[in-house]
Each structure stands twice: as structure tokens, then as C-alpha cells.
Amino acid sequence: MGSPIWQKSSYSGSSNACIEVRATSRTVELRESEDGDVVLRTDSAAFADLLRAVKAGELDHHA
Numbered sequence: 001m002g003s004p005i006w007q008k009s010s011y012s013g014s015s016n017a018c019i020e021v022r023a024t025s026r027t028v029e030l031r032e033s034e035d036g037d038v039v040l041r042t043d044s045a046a047f048a049d050l051l052r053a054v055k056a057g058e059l060d061h062h063a
Contacts, residue, residue, distance in 0.1 A: 008033060 004022040012018035018033050028047040030040045042050075053059055 006031070006036075 004024055006020040006022045008018045008020045012033075020031050020033055020036075022029050023044070026043075027041045028044055030042075031038060
């Protein structure tokens, strides 16, 4: 079995200015499309907490 495929939001269209994500058996990995050498790894529970906070607007003040 090969490495999981990086996925990006359909909202980014053909732009490379986005965050890509992939899930492995132990982690969720994130990277910026324009700088794929830097990868952030976290567990699925922490990633779920991040998604919940983003959807709830809890991080909007950082924009």
C-alpha cells in the first residue's frame, strides 16, 4: 500500500495557495501547497478539535 494522497479543498480551485491534508494510520498531516517540505503532524482528536473551532468561528480574530 502506498502513501496516502494529499487532498485540498475544492474551494481552492486550481490555486496552490491552500492547505493540503492527508490521514495516515496514526496521524493527520497538513502542509501548505506552496511549501510541501514543511509538514505538520497531529493526531485525529486534535485535528477534529481544530476543525470544530474553525467552523465555530473561534479563530476568526486571528485573520
